[in-house]
Amino acid sequence: GACSVSMSMTEIRAGFTAIKANIQSRDPIRTLSILSHPCSLHKVKSSDRCCITHQLFTFYVDKVFKHCRTEDSFVNRKISSIANSFLSVRRKLEQCREKNKCVCGEESTEKFKQILANYEGLNVTSAAMKSLGELDILLDWMEKS
């Protein structure tokens, strides 16, 4: 069967919306995208959705949030709330993987490689801040399908 994970998207989106302008203002490179270039999250097969979601949550937990600490206490608190929510959801996705309900196909592997390449093309702080600023792209994609 499919992997079904209950997550409080509303809370994550509320946390992100509260800091989105602040985070995006720290991203000077407007011509590049981590998640959307060239078309990474578009046209993902439904069979690959779970795997890409798990890979992206792991990407944010392992690589992004830790490089987004700011001088603003409010922003740091919201980043913590998002990071801990991502950690909670990733744990549920991992349970799906352990039951072989979150299989990675070739397409999702290729798409995730592209995202990592986009990320590693920038210096780590810029890449992390840009990735965090694009969180609504991920949330929209997750809610759309």
Place this chain on the structure above:
Amino acid sequence: GDSLLPAPQSISVLSTNMKHFLTWSPVIIQGATVRYSVEFQGEYEREYANGSWIPISECSLTTATVCNITEDISASVAYRLRVRAELGATRSQWGTTKGFFNRATTSLTPPLLRVVADGHHLLVELADMGPSFQFRVLYWRKGQESRVQQRMMKEVSSVVHLDTMEAGAEYCVKAQTHVQAINRSSSFSPTQCVRGQGDTSLWL
């Protein structure tokens, strides 16, 4: 200096209906106003951010011995909290919660509801409990307990019409809350029964 001031004691989290408060015992220094500062640490900070702590600005240098941590405890993971006393430049050691706090352990109370018979209409009004809450309302005609009907409700800003009652019949209602974020429900509220308006007999 950080030595002479004792650390706050009896630090604990009180959590009801997804509202979480950190409380501690006051540090008493004769003739002085002691202030406190609170920080939190989620599982993410422990495992991925070198065990860092994050200050809660609303509870920095506060004289209160309670801090509303609801906004920061916004994921279903294990959190730790700590508080220290401050008097001028002197700071105590941190006092830290024993063990962890996960919001999944919040205590859930039954919803407050008001059942109204408006003529033949069975209406219910529920007290709003915040965005995390849904309500499961059960209602039935008295004597027909096997034919219970259910309504799930999210927005409870106004009175809700449940059913049109048969003349003079008695209907009963009870409700419980459900919090999707932690996948738990409260116990049911006490049952409330009302009688619909009887038929007005026409004298011809």
